Amino acid sequence: MFTYKGYAGQILRVNLAKREITKQPLSAELARSYIGGSGFAAKILFDELRPRTDPFSPENKIVIATGPLAGTMWPSSGRCVFATKSPLTNVWAESHCGGFLGPETRYAGYDAIILEGGASEPLYLQIEDEDVRLIDAAHLWGKDTHEATKIIQDDLGDDQTVVASIGQAGENLVRYASIIVNLYRAAGRAGIGAVMGSKKLKAIAVRGSGGVEVADFEKFMALAQEAHRRVLENPQAQALARYGTPLLVGYKSQIGELPTKNHYTGIFEKSERLSAETIRENYWARTRACFACSTMCKKVNTVESGRYAGTMSEGPEYESIMAFGTNCFNPDFGSILHSNLLCDKYGLDTISMGGVLSFLMECYEHGIVKKKDVDGIDLSWGNDEAIVTLINKTAMREGVGDALAEGVMRLAQKIGKGSERLAMHVKGMEISGQDGRTHRSIGLSHATGARGADHLRSLVTIDQLGYEEVAGERFGKDKLPDICDPYSEKYKALAVKTTEDVYAIRDALIVCWYTVSWPPVFWIEDFAAVLPAVTGEEAFGSVDELMRIGERQVNLKRAFNVREGLGRESDRLPERFIEEPMPDGPGKGQVVNLGVMLDQYYELRGWDLKTGVPTKKTLERLGLDDVAKTLEAVE
Amino acid sequence: MTRVVVKLFTSLREIAGTKETAVEGESVRQILDELVQTYGDKFYNAIFDEKTGNIRRYYSVLVNGRNVYLLDGLDTKLNDGDTISIFPPVGGG
Numbered sequence: 001m002f003t004y005k006g007y008a009g010q011i012l013r014v015n016l017a018k019r020e021i022t023k024q025p026l027s028a029e030l031a032r033s034y035i036g037g038s039g040f041a042a043k044i045l046f047d048e049l050r051p052r053t054d055p056f057s058p059e060n061k062i063v064i065a066t067g068p069l070a071g072t073m074w075p076s077s078g079r080c081v082f083a084t085k086s087p088l089t090n091v092w093a094e095s096h097c098g099g100f101l102g103p104e105t106r107y108a109g110y111d112a113i114i115l116e117g118g119a120s121e122p123l124y125l126q127i128e129d130e131d132v133r134l135i136d137a138a139h140l141w142g143k144d145t146h147e148a149t150k151i152i153q154d155d156l157g158d159d160q161t162v163v164a165s166i167g168q169a170g171e172n173l174v175r176y177a178s179i180i181v182n183l184y185r186a187a188g189r190a191g192i193g194a195v196m197g198s199k200k201l202k203a204i205a206v207r208g209s210g211g212v213e214v215a216d217f218e219k220f221m222a223l224a225q226e227a228h229r230r231v232l233e234n235p236q237a238q239a240l241a242r243y244g245t246p247l248l249v250g251y252k253s254q255i256g257e258l259p260t261k262n263h264y265t266g267i268f269e270k271s272e273r274l275s276a277e278t279i280r281e282n283y284w285a286r287t288r289a290c291f292a293c294s295t296m297c298k299k300v301n302t303v304e305s306g307r308y309a310g311t312m313s314e315g316p317e318y319e320s321i322m323a324f325g326t327n328c329f330n331p332d333f334g335s336i337l338h339s340n341l342l343c344d345k346y347g348l349d350t351i352s353m354g355g356v357l358s359f360l361m362e363c364y365e366h367g368i369v370k371k372k373d374v375d376g377i378d379l380s381w382g383n384d385e386a387i388v389t390l391i392n393k394t395a396m397r398e399g400v401g402d403a404l405a406e407g408v409m410r411l412a413q414k415i416g417k418g419s420e421r422l423a424m425h426v427k428g429m430e431i432s433g434q435d436g437r438t439h440r441s442i443g444l445s446h447a448t449g450a451r452g453a454d455h456l457r458s459l460v461t462i463d464q465l466g467y468e469e470v471a472g473e474r475f476g477k478d479k480l481p482d483i484c485d486p487y488s489e490k491y492k493a494l495a496v497k498t499t500e501d502v503y504a505i506r507d508a509l510i511v512c513w514y515t516v517s518w519p520p521v522f523w524i525e526d527f528a529a530v531l532p533a534v535t536g537e538e539a540f541g542s543v544d545e546l547m548r549i550g551e552r553q554v555n556l557k558r559a560f561n562v563r564e565g566l567g568r569e570s571d572r573l574p575e576r577f578i579e580e581p582m583p584d585g586p587g588k589g590q591v592v593n594l595g596v597m598l599d600q601y602y603e604l605r606g607w608d609l610k611t612g613v614p615t616k617k618t619l620e621r622l623g624l625d626d627v628a629k630t631l632e633a634v635e
Numbered sequence: 636m637t638r639v640v641v642k643l644f645t646s647l648r649e650i651a652g653t654k655e656t657a658v659e660g661e662s663v664r665q666i667l668d669e670l671v672q673t674y675g676d677k678f679y680n681a682i683f684d685e686k687t688g689n690i691r692r693y694y695s696v697l698v699n700g701r702n703v704y705l706l707d708g709l710d711t712k713l714n715d716g717d718t719i720s721i722f723p724p725v726g727g728g
Contacts, residue, residue: 235691235693235723235724236693236724238724239645239646239723239724242645242646243645247645250644250645250722251644251695251722254642254697254700254718254720254722255697255700256700272654276645277644277645277648277654465693465695465702466695466702466704466705467693468704469692481704481705484702484704484705485705519693519724585700586697586699586700586701587700
């Protein structure tokens with residue numbers, strides 16, 4: 001029996017080179033210090049990966065982890081995380097996804113899966129409770145994620161098997177290839193699908209028949225029921241249920257932060273064509289939900305007329321509308337849904353793919369890239385046919401697609417001619433759909449995110465939305481109104497640091513971004529209430545202890561990156577956000593003063609102001625003495 | 636009189652049956668009163684908390700893209716041609 005309830009108590013280790021499958025006990029100390037999910041992944045990868053490991057080498061590993069809430073009735077607990085060393089950024093990578101993989105893995109009896117080594121021939125991993133097999137996948141190689149999922153389910157004679165698959169993009173080592181779970185859920189960012197491809201692992205198929213045992217069933221069920229009630233009664237959750245994440249298009253259009261023309265401006269005149277209201281009225285067909293979710297934010301849309309008639313798919317999320325729509329100056333919804341579906345099938349991250357395309361379009365506008373350089377394709381702003389053609393070419397690394405598959409940072413280095421200035425990335429990861437010029441705290445989040453330009457690990461939403469009551473509760477009433485002023489750097493370091501530590505716990509449990517980050521239903525106090533009922537560990541009932549565990553995880557990921565040679569100079573933003581004032585809209589004239597926020601952030605974190613490296617004192621305070629020793633050796 | 640453009644979103648758009656309207660008023664409060672006059676109880680109940688008479692939690696009212704919370708709240712004075720955007724609870728992310 002494992003020390004705590006709420007865990008399977010077992011880790012599955014799969015060596016693809018040796019075709020060796022071992023089951024090892026979960027360490028109680030790991031659970032106590034990191035809770036689960038992203039925390040487990042950080043500890044395992046920090047300990048097991050050597051610095052400077054080539055992400056595509058057999059020495060790289062992928063950790064798939066769940067947490068103690070996965071598979072329980074707690075709202076939105078259908079999450080799992082994939083983590084590795086990224087081929088896009090060469091540093092820490094994690095990518096989370098919803099759906100049913102997390103719960104299914106727990107029901108099969110595992111808290112985490114470690115994939116190591118590399119196969120010489122294509123394989124897929126089949127897990128059915130205790131029965132774990134590596135199966136020849138020659139017949140799946142070259143198939144897209146939808147085809148591969150169907151074939152595996154047919155082969156196994158079980159359409160309830162959860163399948164996480166890579167498509168052609170992962171096979172072809174596109175540096176931002178994703179992993180797609182059951183057709184439409186994506187572990188999208190940072191190229192983890194390409195690492196799977198480098199290991200010749202086509203897919204993971206999981207079926208579990210067990211359950212999750214909690215420490216105090218009655219208490220847990222009472223808390224879970226109350227939690228679902230809070231979600232169902234929350235007006236924002238209701239809006240999310242009706243419209244999904246495209247809700248954001250309307251708001252962003254009014255505050256002038258809808259990334260347009262490669263983040264040149266935040267104003268897109270034709271935004272109404274891509275608004276949540278327009279999509280709901282003209283394209284919406286069905287609503288879907290992930291495991292144990294009362295929010296139901298997933299929308300299935302169909303296109304009935306025009307060039308993309310017949311396209312039906314889940315999505316697009318706000319970020320994909322930004323990536324293939326506004327940021328490419330493209331108002332055609334059909335083409336965006338079609339591009340989104342192509343990316344799901346090929347296994348491509350929509351944000352990075354769109355980032356590459358908008359970058360190229362801006363290069364084309366400035367004459368840096370000409371038609372002859374891009375296989376004769378007209379890259380004028382908004383050319384939806386070019387978008388679709390280049391997605392196809394990128395996934396297959398065909399023609400100019402081979403260069404696009406490398407991502408914006410490497411592509412700009414190859415093109416040269418000043419294009420580097422237009423390359424919108426941090427640490428090599430393409431920027432998500434926000435802009436620090438009109439939302440200062442996300443400027444700091446983008447700059448400091450461990451995996452690069454990340455909007456999911458520390459994005460403070462309540463300052464942008466002006467939720468002063470919530471901001472007062474979370475950060476202190478004395479910080480109002482400045483902390484809610486999106487054009488001011490004041491208190492943003494505090495907001496980002498606090499939010500990042502809480503989100504680290506969210507990502508350890510694991511529960512969804514929605515209901516925690518936005519709508520702001522649950523916060524750290526709620527996790528402190530539910531975790532002891534699930535695990536039986538009373539220490540998890542302390543908010544201070546949970547915040548310390550969150551801080552420990554942030555520092556461990558930071559240490560992972562420091563070991564790879566990163567420091568303050570890597571916590572940067574594209575020059576555009578620092579030096580080019582927002583050209584129009586409500587935020588006209590705004591730029592990010594990053595330096596002042598960075599200083600304050602490092603100070604709050606206990607990191608060296610000059611180098612950005614966690615100090616020995618900080619690491620030891622968090623119980624990371626061994627990490628401190630490792631970093632000393634690096635210096 | 637000061638004439639402004641009011642933009643409505645999601646459920647408010649459904650209640651009002653329009654996404655945009657021109658309204659006259661000197662302050663945000665006056666504009667909201669005008670909108671209630673035009674669109675009736677359903678509109679009032681959507682925006683205001685009946686008990687307190689304040690705008691409901693999580694509703695956002697922007698004047699030219701700036702949240703009125705950072706201006707003078709409902710007493711924010713308006714200029715000709717200003718845009719007021721009213722949002723029921725919307726998302727971040």
